[in-house]
Amino acid sequence: MTSDEPSEVTPIFDRPLEERIRAYKRLPEHPSLPRTAEQLVRDEIMLDGNARLNLATFVGTWMEPEARALYSDAFDKNIVDKDEYPQTAAIEETCWRILADLWNAPDAAAAIGTSTIGSSEACMLGGLALKRRWQHARTAAGLDTERPNLVMSSAVQVCWEKFCNYFDVEPRFVPISEEHPTLDGHDLASHIDERTIGVVAIMGVTYTGMYEPVAAISAALDDIHQKTGLDVPIHVDGASGAMVAPFLQPDLAWDFRLPRVHSINTSGHKYGLVYPGLGWVVWRNASLLPDDLIFTVSYLGGEMPTFALNFSRPGAQVLLQYYQFLRLGHAGYTAVQRESQRVALHLAHGIDAMDAFDLWNDGSDIPVFAWRLKAGHTKNWTLYDLQDRLRMHGWLVPAYAMPDDLADVTVQRIVVRIGLSIDLAEKLLAEIRTQVRYLDRLDSPLPDDANRSGFHH
Numbered sequence: 001m002t003s004d005e006p007s008e009v010t011p012i013f014d015r016p017l018e019e020r021i022r023a024y025k026r027l028p029e030h031p032s033l034p035r036t037a038e039q040l041v042r043d044e045i046m047l048d049g050n051a052r053l054n055l056a057t058f059v060g061t062w063m064e065p066e067a068r069a070l071y072s073d074a075f076d077k078n079i080v081d082k083d084e085y086p087q088t089a090a091i092e093e094t095c096w097r098i099l100a101d102l103w104n105a106p107d108a109a110a111a112i113g114t115s116t117i118g119s120s121e122a123c124m125l126g127g128l129a130l131k132r133r134w135q136h137a138r139t140a141a142g143l144d145t146e147r148p149n150l151v152m153s154s155a156v157q158v159c160w161e162k163f164c165n166y167f168d169v170e171p172r173f174v175p176i177s178e179e180h181p182t183l184d185g186h187d188l189a190s191h192i193d194e195r196t197i198g199v200v201a202i203m204g205v206t207y208t209g210m211y212e213p214v215a216a217i218s219a220a221l222d223d224i225h226q227k228t229g230l231d232v233p234i235h236v237d238g239a240s241g242a243m244v245a246p247f248l249q250p251d252l253a254w255d256f257r258l259p260r261v262h263s264i265n266t267s268g269h270k271y272g273l274v275y276p277g278l279g280w281v282v283w284r285n286a287s288l289l290p291d292d293l294i295f296t297v298s299y300l301g302g303e304m305p306t307f308a309l310n311f312s313r314p315g316a317q318v319l320l321q322y323y324q325f326l327r328l329g330h331a332g333y334t335a336v337q338r339e340s341q342r343v344a345l346h347l348a349h350g351i352d353a354m355d356a357f358d359l360w361n362d363g364s365d366i367p368v369f370a371w372r373l374k375a376g377h378t379k380n381w382t383l384y385d386l387q388d389r390l391r392m393h394g395w396l397v398p399a400y401a402m403p404d405d406l407a408d409v410t411v412q413r414i415v416v417r418i419g420l421s422i423d424l425a426e427k428l429l430a431e432i433r434t435q436v437r438y439l440d441r442l443d444s445p446l447p448d449d450a451n452r453s454g455f456h457h
């Protein structure tokens with residue numbers, strides 16, 4: 001080895017790799033020592049936020065050490081390789097069968113489902129099944145299959161806009177309002193016609209955490225069915241709520257107890273309590289998933305049906321979901337979600353007690369709530385300014401505009417997840433009080449920040 005080549009004895013910050021990457025922004029010419037590469041990556045991610053203080057995300061940021069150990073032993077498993085990893089494939093099926101049962105499928109043995117990379121992929125699959133079934137019915141009736149549409153709230157998560165865009169379906173948004181803060185069946189008939197492939201109902205609206213009343217939406221569709229003959233199915237987007245409602249609101253009928261609900265998705269990596277990325281989608285009955293959407297992969301010398309947008313994808317998260325099911329059981333999930341809800345209610349009531357704010361909701365659906373500035377409180381600052389002040393102290397508490405027709409309303413939201421203890425919540429409340437006192441001392445408005453980056457739900 002020549003004297004200018006780095007070796008293990010060269011001090012780590014004196015090794016030359018970093019300079020080359022900075023200078024060329026392309027694959028380095030030469031290899032580097034493992035510790036050098038590791039240190040460079042660690043240094044860059046040091047500037048990321050602290051995930052535990054991120055109250056913007058729904059996604060899991062904490063698991064037990066046993067789960068972490070399991071993860072690191074399983075991160076080489078490829079979910080699509082059913083032949084190589086038949087046990088992982090069997091566990092995947094066990095997991096979605098557990099969910100079918102948890103969501104009250106009348107005959108869990110007749111249900112069908114799959115894991116996905118997240119709810120976005122799961123929603124695409126749910127939407128594709130609705131579209132394909134509608135097309136088959138139209139073709140069978142000798143009708144055209146042009147211009148299908150999907151009806152949903154203006155407060156849907158962006159994945160539904162993507163679905164409509166990528167798969168040529170017209171999105172029909174029912175605007176939310178002060179009187180109808182969620183899709184609730186009101187005025188549904190004016191959005192539905194013979195080209196409607198389905199209605200999306202959200203359990204846990206991303207903007208506020210509120211449940212849409214799926215039973216009321218279903219009743220409105222029953223009414224439409226009776227009057228017009230149009231029999232429109234529901235897909236429930238339970239990205240967050242489908243792993244909360246079974247434990248915190250077991251009597252609420254939002255799931256397969258409603259015959260109109262064809263399919264349900266959830267994010268394993270949200271209140272399923274698994275690291276990203278894992279989603280699930282389950283159909284009440286295999287007959288609701290058209291055969292011509294299914295592809296087969298080889299499995300133990302035979303074939304296995306699959307329905308997915310991805311081919312290769314990590315299998316370890318599926319094992320983590322199974323770990324959580326075994327570890328927590330029904331009582332454990334109930335305890336964890338109830339504790340998150342206790343913290344959410346505590347925070348919401350603390351914020352409600354401050355003069356500056358009005359609650360939008362209090363976290364009694366999923367442990368998520370939003371608030372706005374009380375009308376007339378101040379002209380000198382906005383919730384965006386409060387967001388910035390909190391960020392200076394490490395807390396990520398996003399402010400954003402509501403969707404149509406409430407786009408002039410700004411709210412701020414907190415998502416409570418496992419790991420946000422009541423002690424941390426107290427510290428956050430104290431910080432909010434301190435920052436509001438500071439902002440209230442302004443005697444003229446703060447400048448508008450035109451470059452504010454949008455919040456992505």
Ligand SMILES: *Cc1c(COP(=O)(O)O)cnc(C)c1O
Pocket residue numbers: 058117118119120121123157159202204205206237238239240267278279457
């Ligand atoms: C988060 C979310 C999604 C997208 O889920 P990912 O798992 O992040 O892909 C879809 N719908 C709703 C209601 C959500 O909250």
